[in-house]
Amino acid sequence: MENQKPVNPILIVDDEKSILKSMEFTFRSDGYDNIACIQDSRSVMDYIASNPVEIIFLDITMPIISGEEILNEVHKNYPDIPVVIITGLNDVKTAVSCMKLGATDYLLKPIERNRLLLTVNNILELRNMRRQYSILKEHMLSLGLNNPAAFSHIITQNKQMIAVFKYMEALGNSQEPVLITGETGTGKELFAQAMYNLHPYGGKYVPVNVAGLDDHMFTDTLFGHVKGAYTGTAGPRAGLVEKAENGLLFLDEIGDLSLPSQVKILRLIQEKEYYPLGSDILRRSNCRIVVATNADLKEKMKDGSFRKDLYYRLFVHTIRIPPLRDRKDDISLLADYFLEEAARSFRKKKPTPPKELFSVLKSYSFPGNVRELRSLIYNAVSQHESKIMSLDVINETINKSIKESIPVESCNDPDENIFHLLDNIPTLECMEKLLIREALLRSENNQSMAARMLGITRQTLRKKLKNGQ
Numbered sequence: 001m002e003n004q005k006p007v008n009p010i011l012i013v014d015d016e017k018s019i020l021k022s023m024e025f026t027f028r029s030d031g032y033d034n035i036a037c038i039q040d041s042r043s044v045m046d047y048i049a050s051n052p053v054e055i056i057f058l059d060i061t062m063p064i065i066s067g068e069e070i071l072n073e074v075h076k077n078y079p080d081i082p083v084v085i086i087t088g089l090n091d092v093k094t095a096v097s098c099m100k101l102g103a104t105d106y107l108l109k110p111i112e113r114n115r116l117l118l119t120v121n122n123i124l125e126l127r128n129m130r131r132q133y134s135i136l137k138e139h140m141l142s143l144g145l146n147n148p149a150a151f152s153h154i155i156t157q158n159k160q161m162i163a164v165f166k167y168m169e170a171l172g173n174s175q176e177p178v179l180i181t182g183e184t185g186t187g188k189e190l191f192a193q194a195m196y197n198l199h200p201y202g203g204k205y206v207p208v209n210v211a212g213l214d215d216h217m218f219t220d221t222l223f224g225h226v227k228g229a230y231t232g233t234a235g236p237r238a239g240l241v242e243k244a245e246n247g248l249l250f251l252d253e254i255g256d257l258s259l260p261s262q263v264k265i266l267r268l269i270q271e272k273e274y275y276p277l278g279s280d281i282l283r284r285s286n287c288r289i290v291v292a293t294n295a296d297l298k299e300k301m302k303d304g305s306f307r308k309d310l311y312y313r314l315f316v317h318t319i320r321i322p323p324l325r326d327r328k329d330d331i332s333l334l335a336d337y338f339l340e341e342a343a344r345s346f347r348k349k350k351p352t353p354p355k356e357l358f359s360v361l362k363s364y365s366f367p368g369n370v371r372e373l374r375s376l377i378y379n380a381v382s383q384h385e386s387k388i389m390s391l392d393v394i395n396e397t398i399n400k401s402i403k404e405s406i407p408v409e410s411c412n413d414p415d416e417n418i419f420h421l422l423d424n425i426p427t428l429e430c431m432e433k434l435l436i437r438e439a440l441l442r443s444e445n446n447q448s449m450a451a452r453m454l455g456i457t458r459q460t461l462r463k464k465l466k467n468g469q
Helices: 017-029 041-050 067-077 089-100 113-142 159-170 188-198 215-223 259-271 297-302 308-314 328-345 357-362 369-382 392-405 408-412 428-442 447-454 458-468
Strands: 010-013 035-038 055-059 083-087 105-108 178-181 205-209 248-252 288-293 317-320
Touching (some): 010 041, 017 113, 041 067, 055 113, 083 089, 089 105, 105 113, 159 188, 159 317, 178 188, 188 288, 259 288, 259 308, 297 308, 328 357, 328 369, 357 392, 428 458, 447 458
Parallel strands (some): 010 035, 083 105, 205 248, 248 288
């Protein structure tokens, strides 16, 4: 992989000339040519004041001014500059204390070449990513967002998503509940977090997944209990509603809540009141409530598993998150982010993606949405060894998912047959042309990829295209 190129110099500070030369040689031999070396610790702060610095590699033990003193000054005056401490085995405790003071990492002498290069590459990738997101924030601001920072943890450039952000800003500090809907894996909790970021009020953000909680557990978890509420209670316990006072309570998977629990949530929303388990003393709450579900609540109302009054109470403000297949312009952005994130997680250099990667990903419908894309990239990076990432792992995973989602038996199921909607059955020749055209469209005219989608060889596809002409 080609190294991240630092925007500003990498600064090495060490009173030993041999260390400076060794580190500089290591960096330059790996393609980093923007290097500055300082042997006199008294010159460091003056240099930084007149020269923007990308990273500082700082020896902790130096005469006159110690590395620890310089770290304090840098962290105080230039908090955005990452500092990597260089230390001997006898100074590990001091290095750890420097981490607590703001150092990004530390390296032990003698410095191992691969460890040094991995450290600098990871830091540069992180800084580059932050620059990109800063540009993205400015882009969001240019689209009319008043508080783009509230959405900084959601990676998107899609117009539908920006429209959702604008709607969320328009909700203001309303105390009405908010319902977030979307397929599994779309990131509903990220949107709840954004709602909190927009108006934190001063209280905490408290998330809880209510799926699988029976009414007893639900009541105890949300409302707490008093001493003696049930066998085994040693004393009173505050529930999550109390912990979210003046903040935001996020209830995920609200569609799975039992009917008795739904009654209690309705009372909390309407009256701002609740009873702890085992208590007959009413308590009041001032938390904002945001709920989320991937279930169809209208269908649940029809079969009686979800209360109509609760649904209409929640329906006042509804945020609908578009699935990933409807925001394919985000796939490249998300995939690149997950490549960097996965590489750091596995302590590897970020793989160079093959040119076909993004076309392959955009041709897939991602039923598991962003969560599935993240898992797909992490799985590929975990098995990555060479500089350019192989597509084999990704293709294998996608093909397996497609086969599992469309079982062969469904072809014989009349309920799965779409042709009963047509007056005339298309000919095989017509269907073949339509399938080939769709595969080429989805693969952006990549014949190898289109052939894989169709389950044929590239040679067969080329022959069919030639005959079709």
